[in-house]
Amino acid sequence: MTTHSYAHVGCATVLLGGAGLLLVAGGLEALEQQGAPLGWLAIAGGLAIWxxxxxxxxxxxxxxxxxxEAQGQSYAPSAPQRGGFWKGFFVTWVIVAAAHLASFLGMGFADLxxxxxxxxAIFSLLVLALAPAHVVVPALGGVVYTLVRSTSSP
Incomplete structure (x- = not known):
């Protein structure tokens, strides 16, 4: 049996948990004291980090x-599944492209x-914000899909 040591995720917990807490608390403070609508952006960023x-x-x-499971088997365990980056990349790219198209349509039908x-104005900001997302979000989606596939049970 393996020992469940979470020592290697301790640094990530301290850094990411602390950054998320700082953003959420700062966003709540901005909303309470100044009524700043960008406080919601900080709260969303903290929740995303969490x-x-x-x-x-x-x-x-x-x-x-x-x-x-691999250690409990008496025979040689199967190798973890490799690959899958491009499938995750293209699936998330289609989602980003659909969101980008929806924001373009929102700009066009804003008169309604x-x-x-x-x-x-909001839809035009979304169009600008989604431009770099065509590379970043699909790359993250490909990495996440690869991690999920490589840790799946046979």
Missing amino acids: AILGLLYWINARAYRRQE LPHPEQAR
Whole structure:
């Protein structure tokens, strides 16, 4: 049996957990004291960091489970599945492209919404924010899919 040592994720817990806590607390403080709407952005960033930390713990637990299953077998364990990066890349790229298309459509149909100038401004910011996401988010999706595939049980 393997020993479940989480010492190697301790630094990630301290750094990512602390950064998430700082962002969430700072966002709540900004909302309370100044009523700044960008406080919600800080809160969302902190929650996203915590989601990344949760993903790391989940992948770690899957890797331990796979290692235990491999050690418990009397015959040679099967090799972990490799690859899958491009499948994860293209699936997440399609999602980003659909979100980008939806933001373009939102800009075009902003006149149908109650405050067309504000809606058009929000959608134009989304269009700009999603431009670098066409590379970053699919690359992360490919890495995550590869990690999930390599830690899956046979």
